[in-house]
Amino acid sequence: MRRCAWPLLRLPARAGLVPRHGGAAAARLRPVAAASSSSSAGGDGSSRAPDTSLFVPVPLKPVGDAAEEDVGAELTRPLDKGEVLKNLNKFYKRKEIQRLGAENGLDARLFHQAFISFRKYIMESSSVSADLHIILNDICCGAGKVCLLGHVDDLFPFFLRHAKQIFPMLDCMDDLRKISDLRLPPNWYPDARAIQRKIIFHAGPTNSGKTYHAIQRFLSAKSGIYCGPLKLLAHEIFQKSNDANVPCDLVTGEERVYANEDARQAPHIACTIEMCSTNTPYEVAVIDEIQMIRDPARGWAWTRALLGLCAEEIHVCGEAAAIDLVTELMYTTGEEVEVRNYKRLTPLTVLDDALESLDNLQPGDCIVCFSKNDIYSVSRQIEARGLECAVIYGSLPPGTKLEQAKKFNDPDDPCKILVATDAIGMGLNLCIKRIIFNSIVKPTINEKGEKEIDSITTSQALQIAGRAGRYGSSFKQGEVTTMHRDDLVQLKEILSEPVRPVKAAGLHPTPEQIEMFAYHLPDATLSNLIDIFVSLSQVDGLYFVCNIDDFKFLADMIQHIPLNLRSRYVFCTAPLNRKEPFVCTTLLKFARQFSRNEPLTFDWLCRHTKWPLAAPKNIKELVHLEAVHDVFDLYLWLSYRFMDMFPDAVLVRDIQKKLDDIIQIGVCNITKLIRTSQSAAAPGTAAVVSENFPLSRTKRDTRMVLDRHDAKSTEALSIAAEVLGERRAKNLKAYRSATRQEDLKSHGRGSLANRLLREGLLTQEMLRQLESEWQDQHRNGRYGLGSKRGDQNSSKEMGKKKK
Secondary structure, X not given: OOOOOOOOOOOOOOOOOOOOOHHHHHHHHHHHHHHHHHHHOOOOOOOOOOOHHHOOOOOOOOOOOOOOOOHHHHHOOOOOHHHHHHHHHHHHHOHHHHHHHHHOOOOHHHHHHHHHHHHHHHHHOOOOOHHHHHHHHHHHHHOOOOOOOOOHHHHHHHHHHHHHHHOHHHHHHHHHHHHOEOOOHHHHOHHHHOOOOEEEEEEOOOOOOHHHHHHHHHHHOOOEEEEEOOHHHHHHHHHHHHHOOOOEEEEOOOOEEOOOOOOOOOOEEEEEHHHOOOOOEEEEEEEOOHHXXXXXXXXXXXXXXXXXXXXXXXXXXXXXXXXXXXXXXXXXXXXXXXXXXXXXXOOEEEOOOOOXXXXXXXXXXXXXXXXXXXXXXXXXXXXXXXXXXEEEOOOXXXXXXXXXXXXXXXXXXXXXXXXXXXXXXXXXXXOEOEEEEOOXXXXXXXXXXXXXXXXXXXXXXXXXXXXXXXXXXXXXXXEEEEOOHHHHHHHHHHHHOOOOOOOOEEEOOOHHHHHHHHHHOOOOOHHHHXXXXXXXXXXXXXXXXXOOHHHHHHHHHOOOOOOOHHHHHHHHOOOOOOOOHHHHHHHHHHHHHHHOOOOOOHHHHHHHHOOOOOOOOOHHHHHHHHHHHHHHHHHHHHHOOOOOOOOOHHHHHHHHHHHHHHHHHHHHOHHHHHHHHHHHOOOOOOOOOOOOOXXXXXXXXXXXXXXXXHHOOHHHHHHHHHHHOHHHHHHHHHHHHHHHHHHHHHHOOOHHHHHHHHOOOOOHHHHHHHHHHHHHHHHOOOOOHHHHHHOHHHHHHHHHHHO
C-alpha cells in the first residue's frame, strides 16, 4: 500500500499543464481533471461519496520574509496584490473551475475551504514559487487586453496542488477506501478459515439449561475456551472448571489468574469475550449470550469470536432470535450450523395482579428498577417497613454484587427481598420467586447523546423476568408482575410479542487499520481518523459499524498529550464510564505521566485517590468509592498492556479487595446513608430522587452526562475545562430535563407527596385527582397572587407531568 505523498517539486508552468491562452484553458485542463477524478472517486461507481465535513484541513503557513530569494519577481516584476486579489476572486466564481474541482473530489464545502486557504497563502506570502508568480503576473498584466497573456483558469493546477496539500486524503482516496472496506470480515481470520469448524447453536430462553450443556462439552474437551460478556460469568466458569478438576485459567481485561502454581498456561481458559485469542487452537469454544452480537457498543467482540476462534467445535448459546443471522454468517465461511432448541425448565407465570404496595412483599421477591434513584427510594421504603433487603446495581464492584447475592440466597439470612437494576439479567445465580418491575420504562441514550425514556424491549423483559424460579432453587416456578396496575397490561403485551430477530453483527476498526489510515494522513487526529474511517467504510447487509462515541470522547480528551499512535489507541479503548469525572480525570493524569515515561507507582496512585479511605457516611461518598474502584480497575487494565509503566498491579489488586469490603459496608447500610444525605440536604430537596444522585451506569451509554455533585468537584471542573467546553452544558441540561421527566413518571416524589405516599395517607389515584383539581382552579384564576407565586415551582412540575 503506497503512502500518499505531497508533491515535492513545483508544477511546470509551461509544459502543457498550464496553457498560455485562456480561451483553451478549460479544454486543455479536462484530461488532467479526468485522470485525477478516477483516483479520488474510488475507481468504483458503487463507492459512496465521503462525508467531507469530516475532512480537517492541514494548516499551511504562508512564506515569510526570511524565505529564499523571490525568483519570480526577478524574472518578471513584483506582484500587485490588489490585482492578484481581484483575479483570485474571479477564479473562485468561475463555474467551469467549480465543476473541475468537483471532478477532482472537491465538493462545494472543500472547494470553498481550499480556495480560502489558497487565497490566504498567496496574499500573505512575501514570495511564491517562480512558476506561480509568473502565471499570476501574466494574468494581471493581460487583464482587460485584447491579446491575453494569461487567464484565471491557468491557476487551477496550482489551486489543486494546494488543495491536496491541505486535504491529503484527496490524493489517496483509493487506498483509504480499500483500508476501510469491511465487506469480508471472515477473511480477516485465516487461521480459522484453514480448519473446518463445527458450529452448534444452543438456543433457548433464560433458565433453559442451554449454557449448562455447552459447558459440559467444554469440561470434557482436551482444551477449551469460554467467552462470556461479564467478569462474573467468566469467574463462575473458572471456579466450576477447577472445582471439577479441570485446570482452567481466568483472563479478563484487568487480570490473568493461572490454575497452575508455576504459571503455566492451562488447556482451558475462561475469559471475557474481548480477551479471547483468535490464534490459539482449541478443541471446544463456548460463546455465551450470542444475541449481544447486535450490541451497538460491544457487538464487534462477538463477531470477532464467532468468525475468528480456532476451535474444532464452536458452541454458541443465546436467544433463538440470533439463529438466522449466525446461520447466514456461517454460510459465508462455508460452515454449517446445528441448532439445538431448549425449553424453560421451570414454569414462568405472569400474574393478574400488580403489587401496588410494598406492604404486599413476600420472601423471594425482587423489585427491578432502572435507575439508582429508584433503588435508593424503594430500598429505604422497604426497610422503613421493618424488612431487610439486598441491593444490586451495575456500578457496584463484582465482589459486592456476589456478597449481596449470597446474602439474598442464604436461607438462614433474614434478608429475603432484593432490589436491583437490570444488572441481574445475567451473571448472577439468584433464588428469586417473583420479579416485580418497578417500572417498564428505561432511560436510554439516543444516537445524538440525548437521554430518552423508552419501554423495555421484549428481549430485555424476558431476560429479567426469566430470573424468577431458577432451576435447582427452592422455588419450583417463577412469577412476574409490576408495581403499578397500569404497567401490568403493557408488560403482558411486551412479553407476548415475539423477540425481534437479530439482523446484523457489529464490527470495529482494528488497530492495524487505524495505523494504515494514520500512515496516509499523518497530520489527522485519532478522533478525525476514526470519523473518516467510518465515513468511508463499506459493510454488507449482515454487518454494521459499532458506535465509536466513547472511543472518540477519550481520543479528544487526550489529543493534546504526546503519545505514539499505538499507545494512544490503547488508552482510547480503556473500559471506563465517561459519566464519572473522577475516572476521566484520572485517565488524563495516567496518560500525562505515561507520556513523560514516568512509571505510575503504587504510592502515586494512593496519593491521587487519597487511600486509605473510610467507610462512606452518605450516598455521595459511596458513589465516590465506586469511582475509586473503577480507577483501580483502570490501573489494572492498563498494567496488563503496559507492565513496565504500571508496575504495581499486585499491590493495587490488594487494596481494591479492601475497597470492595468498604463498599460492601456502605451498601449494607444504604438506607442509613440515604437518611444522612437527606438530612444534609437543603429544605425542599429532601426527596431521595433528587438530581444529586447519578443514574446507574451502562456500557452502552454513548454521551457524556455529568452528575451535579461531581461537577462541583475539582476533578470535574478540570475535565470540563480540558475536554468538554460548551458540550458539557448542553448535555447536562438534557440530563436534568430527562431526569425530571423520569421522576414525574415514577410517582409524584416531591418531599410532601413522597411522605404521604409512604405513610399510606395518599394514593396514586388521589394524587392524580388533586393535580387535576389544582390545575382547573389555576386556569380559572381562583388562586391569589401570593399563592400563585408560592406554588410556581409546583405548577411547572405538575404541568410537565400532565403532558
